[in-house]
Structure formats: C-alpha cells, structure tokens
Amino acid sequence: MTAVGAPLLNxxxxxxDELRDRGVPISMVERIDAxxxxxxxxxxxxxxxxxxxxxTLIKTAEHLGxxxxxxxxxxxxxxxxGVVAADETGAHVARTPLDLEHAVRAVxxxxxxxxxxxxxxxxxxxxxxxxxxxxxxxxxxxxWTLEGLRLSELETEQLAEASGADGPGEVGDGDPGHRxxxxxxxxxxxxxxxALRRQVREVIRERLVDDRGVDAVAxxxxxxxxxxxxxxxxxxxxxxxxxxxxGPMQRKLATTMMRKRRDRRDLIDVRxxxxxxxxxxxxxxxxxxxxxxxxxxxxxxxxxMSRSVATFASFTxxxxxxxxxxxxxxxxxxFIQNAAEVTDVFRxxxxxxxxxxxxxxxxxxxxxxxxxxxxxxxxxxxxxxxGELERRSTVLVFGDARxxxxxxxxxxxxSMAKRAGSVFWLNPEPDSLxxxxxxxxxxxxxxxxxxxACRTLSDLRRFIERLQ
Amino acid sequence: MVxxxxxxxxxxxxVAADVLADAATVRARLAEAGYLADDRTAGVVSLAARLxxxxxxxxxxxxxxxxxxxxxxxxxxRPLVRLQCYEGIDESKALYxxxxxxxxxxxxxxxxxxxxxxxAVVENGTGIFDERFLLARPMLEAIRSEQPAVLLVDxxxxxxxxxxxxxxxxxxxxxxxxxxxxxxxxxHIPLVFLTSNGTRDLSEALKRRCLFxxxxxxxxxxxxxxVAQAVPxxxxxxxxxxxxxxxxxxxxxxxxxxxxSETIDLAWTLHLLGETELDLSPSSxxxxxxxxxxxxxxIAGAALGRPA
Numbered sequence: 001m002t003a004v005g006a007p008l009l010n011x012x013x014x015x016x017d018e019l020r021d022r023g024v025p026i027s028m029v030e031r032i033d034a035x036x037x038x039x040x041x042x043x044x045x046x047x048x049x050x051x052x053x054x055x056t057l058i059k060t061a062e063h064l065g066x067x068x069x070x071x072x073x074x075x076x077x078x079x080x081x082g083v084v085a086a087d088e089t090g091a092h093v094a095r096t097p098l099d100l101e102h103a104v105r106a107v108x109x110x111x112x113x114x115x116x117x118x119x120x121x122x123x124x125x126x127x128x129x130x131x132x133x134x135x136x137x138x139x140x141x142x143x144w145t146l147e148g149l150r151l152s153e154l155e156t157e158q159l160a161e162a163s164g165a166d167g168p169g170e171v172g173d174g175d176p177g178h179r180x181x182x183x184x185x186x187x188x189x190x191x192x193x194x195a196l197r198r199q200v201r202e203v204i205r206e207r208l209v210d211d212r213g214v215d216a217v218a219x220x221x222x223x224x225x226x227x228x229x230x231x232x233x234x235x236x237x238x239x240x241x242x243x244x245x246x247g248p249m250q251r252k253l254a255t256t257m258m259r260k261r262r263d264r265r266d267l268i269d270v271r272x273x274x275x276x277x278x279x280x281x282x283x284x285x286x287x288x289x290x291x292x293x294x295x296x297x298x299x300x301x302x303x304x305m306s307r308s309v310a311t312f313a314s315f316t317x318x319x320x321x322x323x324x325x326x327x328x329x330x331x332x333x334x335f336i337q338n339a340a341e342v343t344d345v346f347r348x349x350x351x352x353x354x355x356x357x358x359x360x361x362x363x364x365x366x367x368x369x370x371x372x373x374x375x376x377x378x379x380x381x382x383x384x385x386x387g388e389l390e391r392r393s394t395v396l397v398f399g400d401a402r403x404x405x406x407x408x409x410x411x412x413x414x415s416m417a418k419r420a421g422s423v424f425w426l427n428p429e430p431d432s433l434x435x436x437x438x439x440x441x442x443x444x445x446x447x448x449x450x451x452x453a454c455r456t457l458s459d460l461r462r463f464i465e466r467l468q
Numbered sequence: 469m470v471x472x473x474x475x476x477x478x479x480x481x482x483v484a485a486d487v488l489a490d491a492a493t494v495r496a497r498l499a500e501a502g503y504l505a506d507d508r509t510a511g512v513v514s515l516a517a518r519l520x521x522x523x524x525x526x527x528x529x530x531x532x533x534x535x536x537x538x539x540x541x542x543x544x545x546r547p548l549v550r551l552q553c554y555e556g557i558d559e560s561k562a563l564y565x566x567x568x569x570x571x572x573x574x575x576x577x578x579x580x581x582x583x584x585x586x587x588a589v590v591e592n593g594t595g596i597f598d599e600r601f602l603l604a605r606p607m608l609e610a611i612r613s614e615q616p617a618v619l620l621v622d623x624x625x626x627x628x629x630x631x632x633x634x635x636x637x638x639x640x641x642x643x644x645x646x647x648x649x650x651x652x653x654x655x656h657i658p659l660v661f662l663t664s665n666g667t668r669d670l671s672e673a674l675k676r677r678c679l680f681x682x683x684x685x686x687x688x689x690x691x692x693x694x695v696a697q698a699v700p701x702x703x704x705x706x707x708x709x710x711x712x713x714x715x716x717x718x719x720x721x722x723x724x725x726x727x728x729s730e731t732i733d734l735a736w737t738l739h740l741l742g743e744t745e746l747d748l749s750p751s752s753x754x755x756x757x758x759x760x761x762x763x764x765x766x767i768a769g770a771a772l773g774r775p776a
Contacts, residue, residue, distance in 0.1 A: 025672070027672075027676055033679075034517070036519065037515055037519060040518055040519075041511075047507045047508065047511065048491065048507075048511060050508075052515060055510075055512045055516075055523075055679040055680055056679060058680055059524070059675035059678070060669075060675070060680070061526055061666065064682060082559075116724060180713065181746075184709065184772075185712075187712070187716050190608040247666070272485060279569065280568075280569070281573075286568065344549060351721070355596065451530065461669070
C-alpha cells in the first residue's frame with residue numbers, strides 16, 4: 001500500500017466537495033470508495049489519480065465533463081510536478097521566446113502538444129493582461145490572448161491553403177479522393193486550433209489558481225450542470241447538449257406512461273401445460289402461462305407552440321419525436337390559438353432537428369394564430385380526440401398555462417380527465433408562478449392526475465421517477 | 469469525514485492475482501490477448517480487481533465493451549460466465565432455479581426406502597431442497613465457481629428495474645439467498661463487468677455499488693494501433709486517411725456512427741482490393757462499409773464530398 005500524504009487526501013476531500021456543490025450526486029459510500037482507492041493506487045501519474053477518482057465518483061457519462069474541469073483545477077493546475085514543468089518552460093521561454101505567429105502556424109500544420117502548450121504559455125504572458133487578485137473566470141484574458149495570437153485569422157488562412165491549390169472551378173468535378181483528402185485536412189486543422197484554444201484556457205486557469213487558490217477559482221467557474229439548466233433560457237449549444245442527454249429519458253418516460261399495471265403472469269395456457277406435464281408423467285408440475293399481451297398504448301399529446309415558450313417548444317418536439325417513433329398509437333396536437341393534429345409531422349421527421357424545422361413551418365402554414373388561447377385549444381382538442389379516450393389512454397399536455405386572460409375552458413379538460421386513464425401536465429414555469437398573472441395552472445390542476453414543473457432536465461427525470 | 473483517515477481495507481477482500489495488480493501489467497497483458505486498452509481502462513480493471521467491485525462499462529455500441537470482459541478473462545486465464553440480459557429476464561434465468569424434474573425423480577426413487585417420509589418432504593422439504601437439485605444460473609455459477617471467475621452481465625440496461633434489484637445482492641454482498649437453503653456465499657469474488665448502452669438510466673443503488681468506466685470511441689492514435697494490429701498489411705498513409713475519415717463521420721449527426729469493427733471492416737476491404745486511395749464516390753464501397761443507413765450515407769456524402 002502506498003503511503004498517501006495528508007495534503008493529497010485533504011485536497012481530494014475538497015475536490016469531492018466542489019463536485020457535490022456543482023450538483024454531481026456523490027454518496028458517502030462513493031466518497032469512502034474513492035478515498036480507499038486513492039490509498040491503494042500507485043499515483044505516480046496524472047492518469048492514475050484521474051482514473052481512480054473518476055471510476056469511483058462519477059457514475060454517468062453526463063458528468064464526465066464536469067469531472068474533468070474540476071479535476072484539472074484541483075490536481076493539474078497546481079500539483080508540484082506541474083509547477084516545476086511550468087517553471088522550466090518559463091525559463092526556456094525567457095531565453096528563446098518563440099516567434100508566435102510562426103509557432104501557431106506550425107501547431108496548426110503539425111499539431112505537437114508540447115509546442116501548443118509553449119505557445120499558450122507565452123501568449124497568455126504576452127497578451128493576457130493578467131491582473132492578479134481579480135475574482136474573474138478569465139474569459140476576458142482568454143479573449144485577449146486569442147486576439148493577440150490572431151488565432152482565428154491564421155486558422156482561416158490555413159484552411160484556405162488546405163482547401164485548394166486548384167481553383168474553385170475545378171472543385172466540383174475534381175477527383176473525389178483529393179476532395180476527401182482536403183476535407184479531412186480541413187477538419188484536422190480545425191481540431192488543432194481547438195486544441196490550442198483549450199491549452200490557452202488551461203494556462204489561464206492554472207494562473208488563476210496560482211493567484212487566488214483553487215477553491216476560490218472553482219467557485220468563480222461554477223456553473224449549473226446541463227441537467228439543471230433552465231430549458232427556457234438555454235442557448236443553442238446547451239439545447240443540443242440537453243437533447244443528447246434526453247435519449248435514455250425519453251424511452252423511460254414513454255415506457256412508464258404506457259405501462260399498464262397488471263400481473264406479470266397471464267392466463268394459464270392449457271395446451272402448453274398439458275404438453276409440459278408429459279415429462280412428469282401427466283402431473284402438471286409446471287404451469288405454463290400465456291405470454292402477457294403487450295397492451296397497445298395510447299398516448300395523446302397536446303403541446304403549446306407559442307413564441308412565449310419557444311425554447312420549451314423545441315424541447316417538447318424533441319421529446320415527442322422520440323416517443324412518436326417508439327409508439328405507433330400516439331396522436332399529437334400542436335396549438336397556439338387553434339389546435340391542429342401534427343401526428344404526421346412527427347412521423348415523417350427523421351430526427352429532432354428536422355421535426356423542429358417542420359413544426360415551425362407547420363405552425364405558420366396551418367394558421368395556428370399568435371395568441372395562446374388555452375380554452376379554445378382544449379375544446380378543439382377535446383372535440384377531436386374526446387370520443388376515443390378510454391381508461392388505457394394517457395393525455396400529456398406541455399404548456400405554461402398562460403391563457404392571456406381568456407376563458408380557461410377547464411370543462412373540456414375535466415371531461416377528458418373523466419374518460420382517460422390519466423392526464424399529465426408538464427409546465428416550464430416553477431410552481432411558485434402558477435398562481436400569478438394570467439396563469440391558469442391552478443384552474444387546470446384539479447383535473448390532472450399530476451402536474452409537474454419541468455424547467456430542467458432534472459425536473460423531467462424526477463417526474464419520470466415519481467411516475468414509477 | 470476527517471481528512472487523513474483512510475478506511476482500512478477489509479481483510480476479506482481478495483488478493484488480486486498478480487496479473488491484475490497494476491494498470492501497466494493489465495495493459496500489457498491485454499495487448500498480448502489482442503485487446504489494446506488505454507491507461508484508463510487498464511487502471512479501472514486493476515482497481516476493480518483490488519477493490520472487489522463490479523465495473524459498469526458504458527458507451528456507444530461497438531467500442532469493445534463486451535470484448536473487454538472476454539479479453540480480461542482470457543488474459544487472467546479465468547473462466548468467463550456470461551449473462552445476456554433481455555427484457556423480462558428473471559431470477560430463474562439469472563440466479564438459480566430448482567430442478568423439479570430431478571426432485572420428482574428423487575421422490576419416486578426414495579419412496580420405497582425406510583427412512584422416507586412424505587410428511588417430512590411436504591412440511592420442510594427434507595431431501596428435495598438440497599444443493600444437488602439447484603440449477604446454478606450465471607450469477608450463482610460465477611460466485612460458486614471453484615476458480616475465480618469473470619462474470620459478464622451484458623446489456624444490463626435491458627432488464628426491468630425490479631430485476632436489477634435482484635442483482636444487487638450478488639454484486640455487493642457476493643452471495644445469493646435461496647429461501648429454502650439460506651445464503652450461498654461466494655467461494656471467490658468474481659470480477660464483474662456490467663455493460664450498458666445507456667438506453668435507460670440505471671438505478672442509483674446499482675451505480676453506487678459499481679466502478680464506472682466510460683468507453684468512448686478510441687482516440688485516433690489508439691484506433692490506428694487497433695487497425696494496424698487487425699490489418700497488418702495496410703498502407704500507412706491510407707490508414708491515416710481512414711482514421712481521419714472515421715473520426716470526421718463520428719462527429720456528424722448520423723444515426724449510427726461507425727464503430728471500431730466497421731473501421732476494421734473497411735480497412736480489410738481496402739487491403740483486399742489493394743486500394744491506395746480512399747474513394748467516396750457513390751459507386752465505391754467506402755461509406756457503405758462504414759455506415760449502415762441510407763440516410764447516413766447521404767448525410768456523410770453531402771458533408772464530406774462537397775468542399776465548403
């Protein structure tokens with residue numbers, strides 16, 4: 001067993017605290033496992049410690065990004081080895097400063113990690129305008145450094161070089177092998193530029209940590225996990241990340257909604273039982289049951305597509321696209337002022353992106369209107385599907401229940417709730433806002449089996465968990 | 469918890485066989501067995517062996533999750549016990565089952581004997597609830613094996629949540645409780661691999677008991693080695709191009725990104741055809757070997773074929 005110094009253990013504890021503060025669930029058992037694992041591992045290498053902590057603390061791919069970021073702060077930025085290395089390089093740089101422009105070109109062309117690191121360090125020193133003691137996340141330092149390096153310009157230049165000595169005229173009918181080669185080298189250039197950007201960010205983080213200490217920097221850099229992001233406020237990139245994480249959840253939501261409580265075993269299959277009894281001299285020792293018949297699920301979705309919930313709407317579309325592909329008996333409706341069936345829009349879309357685009361077109365083409373009218377939409381929805389609802393149907397409504405002070409028309413919802421097995425309502429607003437302004441949520445709530453605030457992916461996950 | 473207090477390792481923990489004792493050895497031995505692992509993978513395998521904890525391996529399809537378990541078994545010369553999960557699997561398929569046929573036979577044979585008492589059989593199952601009549605299914609088999617075994621629980625995300633709970637006893641306590649017999653404890657602690665494609669969130673309880681290993685598509689360097697090992701004769705420049713192409717495809721939004729085995733398939737194809745240049749025209753094989761959906765081939769053709 002390797003002797004482990006108290007400083008390392010102490011640091012590991014603070015590292016775990018920081019992960020927990022960011023929302024990564026780490027139980028006491030896992031903390032103990034991590035400590036025990038640190039105790040029995042040869043920690044000569046950076047990879048060793050990283051592997052051990054990652055394997056014991058992180059249990060889903062979703063949190064690997066956060067882990068790496070925090071790990072780099074706590075163990076990379078200021079570990080003794082790292083500091084020594086930085087000093088050596090620093091001394092080296094002081095003796096022979098690189099011609100940065102030349103070096104960046106070399107990095108983009110050949111991509112040596114060591115050179116990229118050296119470039120990043122020198123560039124941060126030269127262009128970063130680093131001000132000690134300021135509680136910042138270093139975004140501006142990063143921007144100044146990259147501007148100083150003229151990285152974007154050099155990147156573009158390199159790309160232009162890569163994509164063609166031969167003129168644009170020939171490109172269309174050029175040899176496909178060459179075209180592919182050019183495409184691939186373009187991509188490599190882009191990757192190398194990104195790697196250099198990452199190096200710059202890393203160097204800045206390291207200097208911030210040296211300046212203010214790791215805990216303070218970690219706090220400045222803290223941001224919510226993707227699962228805790230407010231969906232309605234998410235940027236494009238964040239939304240893409242959210243969509244990626246939704247995969248497993250969609251399946252779970254769909255199967256939970258569809259599941260009909262019934263015994264695991266079905267009626268006895270007499271024929272098969274008699275046959276089976278032949279092996280035991282005619283005594284029916286083993287009863288053979290009929291295979292449980294999967295119940296044909298019926299799901300009805302009503303989704304608010306108005307501008308006020310634009311981001312939430314694309315989230316809804318993503319969710320419903322996946323469910324539409326899993327379940328044949330799913331009818332979906334979109335509404336703003338009017339409600340219209342969009343089952344085919346979903347069925348024809350090949351992925352969430354396409355579905356979102358198709359839905360945007362549809363909303364305009366079908367004349368759904370501009371001002372959300374929940375009462376009217378519910379009445380129309382009821383008129384179209386009310387007749388088919390039965391105990392095994394589930395109604396799922398996505399919307400903020402902001403009715404623009406128009407009549408609520410909760411009778412339609414009430415009558416659907418009577419016929420359907422269950423009615424679920426997912427609202428992008430937190431429940432503290434449900435009673436305020438023109439929100440009708442409190443009016444609709446009594447008619448729903450369950451109403452859930454669904455601001456973040458974690459909310460959705462909790463909702464699904466509660467259903468089980 | 470106070471810093472500096474590492475909980476002692478219980479003495480009941482297994483002493484890992486030498487081959488699993490440290491990451492470097494694991495890595496070298498896996499390479500000999502034909503599996504090129506990175507440092508992280510080797511590290512987690514060795515840590516799992518030393519802690520006696522199962523490994524939950526997650527990642528996209530075709531990144532060698534199942535193969536990892538097989539190769540570890542091969543390299544450590546341990547028997548591999550495999551449990552393929554599917555929806556509806558239950559304890560009689562995963563843990564154990566009573567062999568009622570043999571029980572009946574035994575009753576019939578014993579009926580004439582003096583000592584046989586039908587009442588005793590009915591009341592407390594004298595004679596029939598015996599380990600002789602217990603059919604060990606993979607999980608029980610793995611912990612009762614005479615030699616330390618490697619247990620592969622494949623595609624654990626396919627089982628229902630209720631069945632998942634049944635696995636916990638084996639994974640954490642290394643025992644199986646049979647109501648009629650009591651606890652059957654492990655002779656050796658098996659090295660357990662659970663693989664998951666991430667189609668379902670596994671329960672917290674299960675995750676807490678496992679070490680986690682995320683197997684992503686390999687980095688270009690490692691994939692190059694893998695291809696070189698699988699198709700030794702392939703031209704180096706061509707390999708380079710192939711790897712770059714595969715990595716570019718994985719970043720596109722395709723239904724099924726090419727896996728390692730598809731990279732190797734294309735490498736073989738190129739090698740057998742004696743190609744020296746990658747050709748992506750519709751008539752050539754390239755994209756059709758790597759991608760399995762018509763739409764994907766179109767997307768990729770559009771993204772790579774026309775210079776931006």
